[in-house]
Structure formats: structure tokens, C-alpha cells
Amino acid sequence: MNFTIEAATKADIPAIAAILNDAVLNSVAAWREAPVTEEEITAWFEGRTRDFAVLVAKGGDGAVLGYASYGPFRAYSGYRQTVEHSVYVRGDVRGRGIGTSLLARLVERARSQGLHVMVGALEAGNTASLKLHAAHGFVETARMPEVGRKFGRWLTLVFVQKIL
Numbered sequence: 001m002n003f004t005i006e007a008a009t010k011a012d013i014p015a016i017a018a019i020l021n022d023a024v025l026n027s028v029a030a031w032r033e034a035p036v037t038e039e040e041i042t043a044w045f046e047g048r049t050r051d052f053a054v055l056v057a058k059g060g061d062g063a064v065l066g067y068a069s070y071g072p073f074r075a076y077s078g079y080r081q082t083v084e085h086s087v088y089v090r091g092d093v094r095g096r097g098i099g100t101s102l103l104a105r106l107v108e109r110a111r112s113q114g115l116h117v118m119v120g121a122l123e124a125g126n127t128a129s130l131k132l133h134a135a136h137g138f139v140e141t142a143r144m145p146e147v148g149r150k151f152g153r154w155l156t157l158v159f160v161q162k163i164l
């Protein structure tokens, strides 16, 4: 499939919000129930592009097919070289290598920013994400049973990490 990976711009915010909100409303990939508002995603985008990174995958027609980003892992200064990231691909174009390319570029970006560790927080049943991260050298470092709840069931959190 023909796509490029680039730094996201403000014009990409609505498409990023649509991809995230689809995951919020229809999956347990994102552990929140209310869709993100325009105000929330705009504040998120501005903070992330200023201090961290937001990448998008774009198809030949310029449509946003997926995005990847990282931000703080924990608020204390001792954690400043560790980030927590996420990758989301539009539902109709999954399984075509977009997540793989986004994560590879995000890892490169994190290295170039002098970061030391990337952490992913995944739902234990998310096979695609577990496979994607394993393929990029992320290893499981924690498994926390039933710390989340959505759609009336308990969710288990798996932390994976990669030392850059």
C-alpha cells in the first residue's frame, strides 16, 4: 500500500480525532469511554508537537491513515528520558504495514531526541498490538490483571518497553 510517514500538522487534527474516537467508542484499545473533544485533542496536539512527537501516515490522496505519538511516562523529572507511546491505524486499512512503519519511525524519532526508553501500555487481548511491539523489540515488563474496566468487563494491562 502506498503511504508516507510525516510529522503531523494542525490540519491533521480532525482525522486524528476521528481515528482515536473510533477506537474509544468501539474497542478496548483506549481505556476511556467519552470521545475526545476538539478542545482536548487540540491541547494534546499542541503539547505533543511542542515537547514530543506526533507522526501521521498519509495515503496518496493525503488522507490520514494512522498516527503515532509519545508523551510523558510519569510526571517526575527522573522519568524525563522515558516516554509512553501509542499507535492507531484507521480501521479499514489495518494489517497493511502502516502500524509497523509508524512505530519504526517513532522509535527513530525518540532516539534522535535523546530518549532512553519507550513504554507501551496494551490491553492483554490486543494481539495485533502485542505482535507489532514484539516485532520491534519491545519486551513485556509488567502485567496487571483487571486494572481497567470497559464495556462491563475487567481489562488486563500489559506494559511493554524498549531500551533505545
Ligand SMILES: CC(C)(COP(=O)(O)OP(=O)(O)OC[C@H]1O[C@@H](n2cnc3c(N)ncnc32)[C@H](O)[C@@H]1OP(=O)(O)O)[C@@H](O)C(=O)NCCC(=O)NCCS
Binding pocket: 023, 029, 085, 086, 087, 088, 089, 090, 093, 094, 095, 096, 097, 098, 099, 100, 101, 120, 121, 122, 126, 127, 128, 129, 131, 132, 135
Ligand atoms: C495495533 C495496530 C496499530 C497495528 O497496526 P497495523 O497497521 O494494523 O499493523 P501492521 O499491518 O503493521 O502489522 C503489525 C503486526 O500485527 C499483526 N496484525 C495486524 N493485524 C492483526 C490482527 N487483526 N490480528 C492479529 N495480528 C495482526 C501483523 O500480522 C503484523 O505482525 P507480523 O509482522 O508478525 O505479521 C492497529 O491494529 C490498530 O490501530 N489497532 C487499534 C488501536 C490499537 O490497538 N492501538 C495500539 C494501542 S497502543
